[in-house]
Every structure is written in C-alpha cells, then in structure tokens.
Amino acid sequence: MVEPKFGWLSPVxxxxxxxxxxxxxxxxxxxxxxxxxxxxxxxxxDHFYGFDPDKLEGFLEAWTSLTWLAARYPDIGLCHHVLGxxxxxxxxxxxxxxxxxxxxxxxxxxxxxxxxxxxxxRSYGYEFPKVSVRLRQLEEVxxxxxxxxxxxxxxxxxxxxxxxxxxxxxxxxxxPKICIGSSGEQIGLPIVGRRAxxxxxxxxxxxxxxxxxxxxxxxxxxxxxPIIQSQHVDRGTxxxxxxxxxxxxxxxxxxxxxxxxxxxxIDPRAIMPAVHLNTRELGARECGEHAGSEHCRDRxxx
Numbered sequence: 001m002v003e004p005k006f007g008w009l010s011p012v013x014x015x016x017x018x019x020x021x022x023x024x025x026x027x028x029x030x031x032x033x034x035x036x037x038x039x040x041x042x043x044x045x046d047h048f049y050g051f052d053p054d055k056l057e058g059f060l061e062a063w064t065s066l067t068w069l070a071a072r073y074p075d076i077g078l079c080h081h082v083l084g085x086x087x088x089x090x091x092x093x094x095x096x097x098x099x100x101x102x103x104x105x106x107x108x109x110x111x112x113x114x115x116x117x118x119x120x121x122r123s124y125g126y127e128f129p130k131v132s133v134r135l136r137q138l139e140e141v142x143x144x145x146x147x148x149x150x151x152x153x154x155x156x157x158x159x160x161x162x163x164x165x166x167x168x169x170x171x172x173x174x175x176p177k178i179c180i181g182s183s184g185e186q187i188g189l190p191i192v193g194r195r196a197x198x199x200x201x202x203x204x205x206x207x208x209x210x211x212x213x214x215x216x217x218x219x220x221x222x223x224x225x226p227i228i229q230s231q232h233v234d235r236g237t238x239x240x241x242x243x244x245x246x247x248x249x250x251x252x253x254x255x256x257x258x259x260x261x262x263x264x265x266i267d268p269r270a271i272m273p274a275v276h277l278n279t280r281e282l283g284a285r286e287c288g289e290h291a292g293s294e295h296c297r298d299r300x301x302x
Contacts, residue, residue: 005040005041006038006041007040007043007079008032008035008036008043009042009044009081010023010024010043010044010069011023011027012045013057014050014057014058015052015056016057020057020058022058022060024065028069028072032072039076040077042066042078043081043111044079044080044081045059046080047062047117048123062080063080066079066080066100067103074104077108077109078100078108079108079179082111082113082181083110084112084116085113085114085134085138086114086126086137087121087124087126090144091163091166091168093145094147094148094149094166095148097110097149098148098168098170098171098172098176101175106173106174110145110176110178110179112138112141112142112179112181113200114137114182115128131184133160135187136159136160137161138180138191139191139194140156140159142178142180142195143195144163146175148167149168149171149172152167152169153165178195178196179198179199180195180200181200185212189213189216189220190217190220191220192220193218193219193220194222194223
C-alpha cells in the first residue's frame with residue numbers, strides 16, 4: 001500500500017469573507033509555520049482576479065506568490081494548481097520554472113493545464129481558442145519546457161509555438177516534474193499519458209470513472225515513468241484518507257485540503273495532531289477552487 005502525500009492549497013484570494021486580505025497572507029502569519037511541517041507540498045491557484053461580477057475580489061499572482069512561499073518555507077515542495085498555459089509565453093514559463101527550481105534547490109513541480117476561464121483571458125488581452133486547440137498547445141508547451149531545461153541550445157518548431165536557440169541557463173540540476181491537470185478523455189488524458197509525471201485528475205465521479213480515465217492515461221503512455229495521480233480531499237480522518245487514496249484506482253495521491261470552511265470538514269488530525277483551527281484561521285472559502293462551487297460545476301472538461 002502506497003502512503004499518500006499531502007499538499008496544502010493556500011488560497012490567494014482576497015474577498016469579503018477574508019476582509020479583502022489575501023488568505024495566504026493571513027495563513028502565513030497564523031497557520032503555515034505550524035502546519036506546513038506536516039505537509040509535503042504547498043499549492044497556489046492561478047487567477048488574476050476573483051469571481052464576483054464587480055471584480056472587487058483580489059487574487060495574488062501565482063508565480064510571485066509561490067516564489068514568496070518558497071523563500072518563506074525552505075523545506076516544502078512547490079506547485080501551482082494549476083497554471084493556465086495561455087497566460088504566459090511557453091519559453092517564459094520554461095525559464096521561470098527553471099529559475100524557481102534552481103532557487104528552491106529542486107523543490108518545484110510545474111503544475112499546468114489548458115486553462116478554462118474565458119473572461120479572464122479576454123480581460124487580459126490573451127487569445128482563448130477552443131478547448132481542443134488549448135490542449136494541443138499545452139502539449140507543445142510541455143515539450144518546450146523539457147527541451148529548455150536540458151538542452152544548451154533548444155530549438156523547437158510546432159504547430160502553435162516555436163523557439164530558436166532559447167537558452168535557459170542556469171539550467172536546473174534536477175529537471176522539474178510536470179503535473180498536468182486534465183480530465184477530458186478524447187485529448188486531455190492521452191496528453192497526460194504521453195507527457196506528464198503527475199496527473200492532477202478530477203476529484204469527482206465514481207470508482208468506475210477513475211478506472212476508465214486511468215486506463216486512457218495508461219494506454220497513451222510512451223515512457224517508463226509512473227503517472228502519480230493527484231486527488232483532492234476536504235474531509236475525513238487520516239485513516240479514511242489513506243484508505244481512499246490507496247484504492248485500486250489510484251497509484252498515489254497528493255491530497256489537498258481544498259475547503260477552508262466550515263473547519264470540521266477537515267479533520268484536525270489530518271492537518272496536525274492536537275491542533276484545532278477555527279474558521280477564521282483557515283480563512284474564508286475561496287470561490288471556484290474546490291469541488292462543489294458553482295464555478296467548478298460549470299467548468300468545462302479539460
């Protein structure tokens with residue numbers, strides 16, 4: 001039986017429920033120094049603003065926030081949940097990733113997906129092609145990243161992107177793992193099988209759904225690299241979480257404490273022995289970043 005790893009998803013949102021203070025900043029002051037030693041990784045979402053129609057809710061930028069946390073907590077793994085590849089040029093993404101991997105001493109994993117939030121793309125002046133195109137672009141982004149992490153003079157010409165001698169020195173001694181977020185069975189999951197080290201899979205559906213999706217990933221695999229599955233949990237005791245994580249349809253789980261209220265949904269023993277955190281400490285719920293939110297329910301398949 002494989003023991004699951006645990007990641008803490010810290011909300012970078014700032015909304016009325018948190019007095020418009022970014023929740024990650026409150027957690028940094030009051031929670032993370034005590035909690036993160038009991039976790040394997042910390043995760044940050046990638047959005048530019050909140051989900052209210054007036055855009056009063058804030059969101060800290062994902063790369064800057066994760067770099068800040070990397071400096072604040074030098075022993076924790078680092079990942080995004082998940083980067084929308086269309087927000088940044090592929091070569092720039094590769095360069096930023098290699099830099100953070102070097103500065104963090106090899107603790108970074110690139111969490112990336114096709115992106116889904118059209119209004120955000122349009123507001124910032126980015127193109128938002130149809131999902132099949134975004135997914136195929138994602139595959140090229142991953143190829144460019146790996147080339148730039150290992151080749152002294154990386155060159156790539158694809159259908160959507162190209163680089164020409166795009167050096168990314170200093171290159172990391174250890175190439176970052178790539179965690180791809182996708183659930184679409186026609187295009188997304190085969191890309192996971194071909195390109196990912198870690199699969200940030202869906203946190204909904206039955207065991208049969210998991211088995212079917214996992215089989216699609218396995219059929220597409222072209223490398224002898226195990227695909228580790230990432231699953232989200234927001235409640236349960238450590239035993240219940242471990243039992244779920246180690247079921248027949250999962251290899252290994254990086255479990256994220258997705259909800260931040262009400263606190264009893266996250267068993268304190270799954271966070272830290274003998275520590276009970278109240279709702280204010282955990283911060284108000286971040287819209288759109290966990291199962292059950294209206295944004296998650298309406299989100300198209302990746």
